[in-house]
Amino acid sequence: MNGLLLGMTVLGSIGFVVGLVLAIANKKLSVEKNPLVEKIRAVLPGADCGACGFAGCDAFAEAVAGGKAPANGCVSGGASVAEAVGKILGIKVNTTERKVARLHCQGTAAVAKKKAKYRGVETCASANLIALGDKACPYGCLGLGDCVAACPFDALHIGENGLPVTDIDKCTGCGECVKACPRGILELVPVSRTTVISCSSHDFGPAVKKYCTVGCIGCTLCEKKCPQHTIHMDNKLAVIDYTNCDNCGVCIEVCPTKAIIKVEGKVAVLPKEE
Numbered sequence: 001m002n003g004l005l006l007g008m009t010v011l012g013s014i015g016f017v018v019g020l021v022l023a024i025a026n027k028k029l030s031v032e033k034n035p036l037v038e039k040i041r042a043v044l045p046g047a048d049c050g051a052c053g054f055a056g057c058d059a060f061a062e063a064v065a066g067g068k069a070p071a072n073g074c075v076s077g078g079a080s081v082a083e084a085v086g087k088i089l090g091i092k093v094n095t096t097e098r099k100v101a102r103l104h105c106q107g108t109a110a111v112a113k114k115k116a117k118y119r120g121v122e123t124c125a126s127a128n129l130i131a132l133g134d135k136a137c138p139y140g141c142l143g144l145g146d147c148v149a150a151c152p153f154d155a156l157h158i159g160e161n162g163l164p165v166t167d168i169d170k171c172t173g174c175g176e177c178v179k180a181c182p183r184g185i186l187e188l189v190p191v192s193r194t195t196v197i198s199c200s201s202h203d204f205g206p207a208v209k210k211y212c213t214v215g216c217i218g219c220t221l222c223e224k225k226c227p228q229h230t231i232h233m234d235n236k237l238a239v240i241d242y243t244n245c246d247n248c249g250v251c252i253e254v255c256p257t258k259a260i261i262k263v264e265g266k267v268a269v270l271p272k273e274e
Contacts (some may be wrong), residue, residue, distance in 0.1 A: 036065040036088060043084040044074055051075035051174035064089075072096075076153070076172035089227045099173035099188040101147070101166045103158065106198040106261065107140035108161040111213045123149075128182040136211035139200040141185060150180035195244045195252065199259040202235045209257075216259040222251035 043063040048056035052073045054063055063069035064085060071093045072082035079095035086093030118134035124146040129135040133142045150232040155170035156177055164177075168191055178186045178190050184202040197216065201208050205217030218236035230245045231238055238251075238260070253258045 010162050027102065034062075034065045037061050038086055039088045039201045041062050043077075043081060043088070045081065045172075047076050047152050047172075047174070049172075049174045049176060051172075051176070053135070061251055078172065088189060097190045097192060100168045100171040100191045101173070101175075101177050101186050102142060102189045102196050102263065103164055103166070104185045104187060104196070104198060104200045105139070105141040105163065105183075106214055106259075107135060107137055107212055108163060110161075112137055112140055113211045124180075125182045137201060137208075137215065139185065141183065146180045146182065147177035147186060150176045152176060155190050190242055193240075193245055193247060194263045195240065195245060195247050195249065196261055197231075197238050197240055197259065198261045199237065202237050204236060214258050217257055219256060221254045221256065222260060225250050225254045 025264050038061075041057060044057040044061060046057055046082055050056065052060045052069065052075060054060040054069065057074075060069060060074065064071055064073065071085040071089055071091065072079075072095060074081045074085070078098045082093045082095050113136040114134050115136045116131070118130070120126055120130055122144050124133075124144045125140040127144055129143050132138045135142065139161050141242060143158060143164070145158050145164070147164050148156045148158060152174065153170050153172055155167045155172070156164050157167070159165040164186075173188050175188055178184075183200065189196070199208075199212075199214070199216040201212070201215050205219065208215040208217050216236075216238050218233060218238070220238075222238050223231045223233055227248060227250060228244045228246060229250055230241045230243070232241065233239070240251075247262075249262065252258075252262055
């Protein structure tokens with residue numbers, strides 16, 4: 001009995017000593033947390049979308065507090081979050097206009113021809129690998145919703161016409177949909193810019209006309225008529241430089257195929273289905 005008590009006493013003493021050593025080591029070796037990290041983390045949206053270039057909001061907050069990331073680096077938070085972070089850091093932050101995803105295609109069933117019926121995995125990435133999908137246009141939206149699935153903010157959905165629609169109230173401009181699109185036909189555009197080249201084809205005009213009635217044929221009329229000179233041709237496709245675009249609508253009026261559209265709120269003005 002005495003031996004048992006002695007053993008328990010020895011083990012207890014060893015446990016106490018080990019615990020005391022660990023507590024001292026933890027105190028001595030612990031890294032002091034920057035109080036700014038928790039403050040910055042508190043004003044972030046918590047989406048962990050990765051658009052800032054870091055693994056998540058926690059990593060971004062630590063990077064900002066440590067001077068390794070800009071205060072306006074939270075894409076999904078936009079100007080309001082950037083200003084809040086700047087206030088915490090005691091600095092003035094440059095904020096830019098919020099961007100939203102715009103689709104450069106209006107190839108609905110009413111205007112775009114199909115070359116076959118696709119039967120396979122219901123993703124754009126898979127369809128694109130199989131003979132470039134079912135549409136005759138090798139650049140058009142496949143409409144299977146990879147962008148919708150990739151959006152962490154539920155800001156995209158497939159509309160009744162089979163094309164993705166952006167909810168600008170929810171879109172944060174994180175760019176996940178842009179990355180997910182195998183055709184590369186989604187672009188982040190300043191939310192105030194409502195004029196969109198709704199085509200992505202780089203083919204010559206005659207070829208475009210064979211598979212889509214509203215595709216860009218590279219006629220250059222929009223480039224020539226634009227008062228602000230914000231439109232240029234990129235390999236037979238009209239492209240808008242949104243830096244100086246004032247939404248005047250001249251390009252929309254002169255486009256012979258109606259490949260340039262105006263976005264009204266959340267919805268683009270598309271040709272009616274037949």
